[in-house]
Amino acid sequence: AQSVAQPEDQVNVAEGNPLTVKCTYSVSGNPYLFWYVQYPNRGLQFLLKYITGDNLVKGSYGFEAEFNKSQTSFHLKKPSALVSDSALYFCAVRDRSNDYKLSFGAGTTVTVRA
Amino acid sequence: DAGVTQSPTHLIKTRGQQVTLRCSPISGHKSVSWYQQVLGQGPQFIFQYYEKEERGRGNFPDRFSARQFPNYSSELNVNALLLGDSALYLCASSLQGLYGYTFGSGTRLTVV
Numbered sequence: 001a002q003s004v005a006q007p008e009d010q011v012n013v014a015e016g017n018p019l020t021v022k023c024t025y026s027v028s029g030n031p032y033l034f035w036y037v038q039y040p041n042r043g044l045q046f047l048l049k050y051i052t053g054d055n056l057v058k059g060s061y062g063f064e065a066e067f068n069k070s071q072t073s074f075h076l077k078k079p080s081a082l083v084s085d086s087a088l089y090f091c092a093v094r095d096r097s098n099d100y101k102l103s104f105g106a107g108t109t110v111t112v113r114a
Numbered sequence: 115d116a117g118v119t120q121s122p123t124h125l126i127k128t129r130g131q132q133v134t135l136r137c138s139p140i141s142g143h144k145s146v147s148w149y150q151q152v153l154g155q156g157p158q159f160i161f162q163y164y165e166k167e168e169r170g171r172g173n174f175p176d177r178f179s180a181r182q183f184p185n186y187s188s189e190l191n192v193n194a195l196l197l198g199d200s201a202l203y204l205c206a207s208s209l210q211g212l213y214g215y216t217f218g219s220g221t222r223l224t225v226v
């Protein structure tokens with residue numbers, strides 16, 4: 001079984017401040033981990049993924065995420081948030097033993113105030 | 115390059131009716147997956163097809179079915195619609211799951 005938890009429904013930050021969106025996962029084997037962003041009335045837009053290798057993954061639009069195996073976490077970070085980063089963010093996991101199913105968290109709404 | 119295209123973008127159906135949603139993957143992508151996103155929740159896996167074969171199925175009733183065509187496009191069918199089927203239906207395509215999934219903009223289904 002595989003699952004994702006995003007413990008915060010909402011994250012509010014001021015523009016220019018660091019942004020962190022938390023994600024923890026559960027898989028029976030080793031994970032592939034993903035972050036997606038969703039703007040209103042749109043599909044999911046890929047931000048970054050962890051497959052193997054360096055625990056710090058850099059993605060689109062200045063986002064990065066750190067894979068922590070001991071804490072089973074994959075938090076999304078951005079050093080300096082922009083108002084345009086306001087959106088719904090989803091963390092997703094796939095167990096390496098299956099090659100078809102992504103399991104998503106419930107999502108975190110990020111609001112960046114000017 | 116065209117991304118994943120889904121049609122229609124919106125539709126309204128009555129309880130008990132049937133609906134067909136369509137998806138065209140990115141050129142060269144042989145895998146298509148379908149997800150249901152109910153308002154306020156994360157997407158839930160429905161099906162994946164690869165090379166026209168069903169590779170996986172989520173925890174959805176038999177009212178949900180899908181198929182993939184020789185050109186790798188796909189259809190999702192839902193019979194005997196319920197109010198609870200109202201959701202955004204997302205299609206994703208991939209070369210291999212390893213390389214991530216590209217999602218379409220979705221079809222917003224409203225059942226009244």
